[in-house]
Amino acid sequence: MxxxxxxxxxxxxxxxxxxxxxxxxxxxxxxxxRDLDPRIARVLRAMADDPGSTQSAGEQAEMVNLSVSRFLHLFKEETGVPLRALRAWKRARHLLNFANESLNMAHLALDIGYPDSTHFSHSIRRFYGLKPRAIFSGSRELAIYRGGSASALEPA
Structure with missing residues (x-):
């Protein structure tokens, strides 16, 4: 390393x-x-395209013609993590795209898929160990690089 x-x-x-x-x-x-099941790969592409999506597990299961229970089981089997955990991580990761912008936190929370600003604040603190405001105040001068594809690693 x-x-x-x-x-x-x-x-x-x-x-x-x-x-x-x-x-x-x-x-x-x-x-x-790794060859992912094409149905799970489709859901993962949709999540990458819209990280703030509020689409439910039922809607995602319907999108790939699976029952909710089969979809959740297959998702965890294929990815190694439960759907809820991956969605939470992607949502928290999506926040970093806005870390050096001046935005209203409540509006940002709703825009990136959190139901309210309290849930947003607790979730971000759980992932990063910092309050969202601390992340934003310490990130004003950062250069954020956004890749063109899901396979690119994006420094943030």
């Missing part, structure tokens, strides 16, 4: 990296691709 970090820092290339490039830098080779 230290050697990979030194290599990445020495390259001074701040462009988003493809997952294979990160694997190569860290492990010395690209990791084998």
């Amino acid at each position: 230290r050697a990979a970090r030194r290599h990445l820092l020495a390259s001074a290339d701040l462009r988003p990296m493809k997952a294979d490039a990160v694997d190569e830098a860290v492990f010395g080779h690209a990791l084998p691709k």
